[in-house]
Amino acid sequence: MSPIRLSDLAFTIEAVLDEAFTGRTVWVIAETSDIKNYPDRQYCFLTLVERDTGGKRETLARLDATIWRRQYHLIRAFEQATGVAFARNIQLLLRVAVSYNAVYGLRLDIQQIDHSYTLGNLERERQAILDALVKDHPELVWQQDGQYFTANQVLPQPTVWQRIALISAPGSDGLRDFRHELANNAFGYQIEVDEYLSQIQGQGAEKAIAAQLARIREKAADYDAVVIVRGGGSQLDFGSFDTYLMGETVAGFPIPVLAGIGHERNISITDLLCHASVKTPTKAAAFLIEHNRQFEEKCLYLRDRLINASRQTMQSASDTLKTDIDRLRYALFGFIRNRQTELTEKTVIIRHLDPANVLKRGYALLIKNGKIVTKAGHLHPNDTIQIRLADETVQATVRENQLIK
Structure with missing residues (x-):
């Protein structure tokens, strides 16, 4: 058989693919890999893969894909809808158009991303983690009436928050916001804060946070609580708080854990299993201040009750004393009057009995x-x-x- 030119083969492949896929799109399930995103140019190159669901996770298929300028808004829409950063190792349901170029080869042009599929996967993964925690550590995590409870949640809160262990990223907005809110509270409360700086998001963050929690556990007696904060304006990448390791660590921690990891709509496993969860680092500081304020208000209320009770008791005692004095005065006057009468009578008798x-x-x-x-x-x-x-x-x-x- 006579050989053909490479370009002829490429054009033949292009023709076959055009005939099969021109004007058509297909929905595919694939996992993201090797993402090269160019926000300034508004296009993204990535690889879509399918892996074996067995333990080896072998790659079964791999195709290059693109998101061009006219579909670039899909990335932001996906992140806003799911609260997950568009990154590698995410299982997606995509509508794609198949294209082939003799120079650049086969490529899938992404036309649409099904947000609900990703959300469903995330929720299934999250639920699987919760189920595993309940099964593996029933003494730390349990369900009652459809609600999760943990050993950390049932820990008593101190009367007043006085010393806090703070986990946050160095120089982060969350760290500054928490510190600022705490230092500038309207009541002048002083709460001592020891910083345990750590990577908070991204690959390996959960292990870094767990390591800091292990350090704090060794000195747990020195602290009233652990506060974990994360800020910076991004609501997307807090996957490190949605893991088995973080759930297990937080649920069984020996002192209350307060999470203020800066999310708006999602509730992570850490949020669900910690002692208390608020939306932002600022609200985490406000939570501590409000708790101390409630204690002060209770003290002020008891002080006012004591003052009022003392006044009432003093007034009652004064009224009783005045009444007793009047009664004593009346009784004394009567006694003296009777003695005077007796004395007069005895004087007369004595006068009559005087020998003279x-x-x-x-x-x-x-x-x-x-x-x-x-x-x-x-x-x-x-x-x-x-x-x-x-x-x-x-x-x-x-x-x-x-x-x-």
Whole structure:
């Protein structure tokens, strides 16, 4: 058989493909690989692959693909819809047009990306991780009434947040926002923060974060909580927080973990299993401040109650004392009045019984040896006695029971 020129073979392949695919598009399922994105020029070159679902993950097919300027908006739309950066190793459902060029070879021109397929895959992967955590670590993660609970979530919060371990990327917007909100709180609260700087997103981030958590675990007694923040405006690449490793580490961490990883619509596994989750680093700082503010308000409320109770008690005691004083005064006046009456009566009696007054009424006192004689038996013949009368005293001698002067 006579050989043909390479160009003739290329043109033949082009003709066959044109006849088969011109004016047609097909939906394919493929995984992204080797992405070369040029945002300034608004086109993207990438490789689509299909891998064996077995343990070896061998490549079964590989084709080059492009996203040209007129479809470049598909990338941004995909990222906004899924919250996932358009990067390698993502399973996609794509509508493509098959093209062939004698110089550049076979290429798939991407016309459409089905967001729901990717979201479904992500949710299935996420659910598989949660199911595995519940199965592998029932003491750390469990379900009740369709809701996930973790050992970290049931840890008690301290009365006041005082010392925090902060995990964030060095020099990141999230780190600055958290620090600024904490330092400039309206109440002047001081919370000590130790920084554990780490890679937060991208390949290997989950291991870097887990390593910092391991460091903090060794000094867990020094901290009230761990705060993980991520910022910078991007909401796309937080896949490191949606992994088995992060879920296991956060769920069983011995002190409360607060996540403020800067996402808007997605709830990651870390968000779901940590002690508390907020949307941004600023809100994470506000969460701590609000908790401390609630404690202060409770103290102020109790102080006011104590002051009011003290005032009421003092007023009640004052009223009771005044009443008791009035009652005592009245009782004292009555007692004195009664004693005065008794004294007057006794004075009259004493006055009547005064020997001088008795003598005036014709009585006399017999006195022997300085003592008043009250019985006849006390007198004996020849006793010398004094007879006291009202006006004078006379002396007499007892003689045979007859008185002689």
